[in-house]
């Protein structure tokens with residue numbers, strides 16, 4: 001039995017994957033309209049859970065700002081269950097302060113393509129988490145995409161900056177491509193269609209290929225051709241490479257500031 005705390009966008013996506021894999025899932029979610037079909041049990045509050053409930057894992061998928069008032073009610077599971085948290089910015093130590101110092105916690109950072117099973121989640125296991133508990137956490141998170149692990153929790157900040165925020169940067173690419181098309185004379189509707197299809201198609205091509213992105217880029221760049229001219233501008237020293245490094249550094253610094 002898995003206990004899911006918070007069945008919103010992320011929790012709901014994970015729930016669907018677990019049910020498809022035949023897992024029994026109990027859900028705590030205040031909004032009865034979000035109680036999913038197929039739950040072994042769905043209640044509005046931790047106090048409504050049966051005293052005998054002994055889940056293998058308690059998955060924390062509430063908003064980080066709800067953590068302080070939500071987590072203490074789950075401290076009673078700390079002896080038997082591993083906790084898997086997808087709350088952004090909540091450190092293992094911060095969660096142990098709410099769940100008990102010996103709580104075994106896997107801190108995970110997913111991203112929004114998880115909603116369609118195409119996310120990537122980076123995990124870090126806190127003290128005392130066993131190999132079997134890590135394997136369980138990985139199998140739970142794999143239902144919404146790929147899973148990677150880091151040993152050092154400090155790496156979750158640059159992970160948050162890169163893959164956590166990454167989908168937003170790719171959507172921004174589609175926006176600026178559209179604007180640039182319009183600025184160069186394309187009708188707005190066609191520019192939007194081209195930008196969207198190009199970002200989506202290039203992503204699918206990258207996904208389908210085993211080549212590194214630099215090889216795929218070279219494959220569409222004829223020497224002396226039009227793409228080469230654009231790449232000269234984009235890959236100029238103060239342009240994209242430096243800009244992206246600055247953007248990821250800014251997001252990493254903000255993630256550190258917000259950590260608690």
Ligand SMILES: NC(=O)c1ccc[n+]([C@@H]2O[C@H](COP(=O)([O-])OP(=O)(O)OC[C@H]3O[C@@H](n4cnc5c(N)ncnc54)[C@H](OP(=O)(O)O)[C@@H]3O)[C@@H](O)[C@H]2O)c1
Nearest residue numbers: 006007008009010028031061062063064070087088110112
């Ligand atoms: N979305 C992302 O891309 C993303 C990426 C990385 C990490 N995360 C993390 O994933 C977590 C969930 O995000 P989300 O986008 O799925 O948010 P969400 O859609 O708002 O889901 C949170 C759910 O938790 C419920 N909830 C609130 N208080 C609760 C309580 N005391 N007990 C049980 N359930 C409670 C909420 O119910 P009500 O609506 O009734 O309040 C809501 O259904 C966040 O911590 C976020 O940091 C999200």
